Amino acid sequence: MPTRFFRHVAGCAILAVSGITAMQAAHALETGPIDARAVWQERSLSACRSEQSHTAPDVCLLRSMQRYHAHPQAIAAAKMLVKANKAGFISAWRPLGKAALATVTYPFRANTNEGSLLIGSDGAAIDVDEDAVREEDRATAAWRAFAAAHPDSVPFAPADFVGSTATDDGGQRLLFSTPMKSCHACADDGALLVAYTLDKAGVVLERELLTIK
Secondary structure, three states: OOOOHHHHHHHHOOOOEEEEEHHHHEEEEOOOOOHHHHOOOOOOHHHHHHHOOOOOHHHHHHHOOOOOOOOOHHHHHHHHHHHHOOOEEEEEEEEOOOOEEEEEEEEOOOOOEEEEEEOOOOOEEEEOOOOOOOOHHOOOOHHHHHHHOOOOOEOOOEEEEEEEOOOOOOOEEEEEEEEEEEOOOOOOEEEEEEEEOOOOOOOOEEEEEEEEO
């Protein structure tokens, strides 16, 4: 990531901050201790998508993973997602220091079939795409100005991980950018730049909306 990008981020005003306590209540799932073994390379799920299937898609997914001998961690992660009404599975894993970024495939969704979970060292998984614009974000002058200029613009998942910076106390800030546009085929109207701050142990502490532009 270019140095000028980090200089830009360092100079951004923080538009909205949400602490982890509230964030966990609304946006975090407890995954337990999982790692790269939670990744499952999709096999055929066509039977689960069939209109003739007499099994609920989420149940069919779990049965298929068991049938294809998915790792127990992969099945446990999928069960966590199903429990949260987000039937899917972890399809990629990227270590980010003491945390990790898990790519989730949602095979039964009509539109956006991919998302991202930021997984702290304590097993709390933050869905960085869910409610990409929070209530506290909408209260800012910057959001109101952007919304006035682009009234039909909405966030389009998944968010892109764009880099990280170290914090003074040995932790890190992970930066995510989400495009804003009015339709899938439309040009981007702008982007949300959000930072998640982690302590030196890898636990997610807070979310900050840095800029909308």
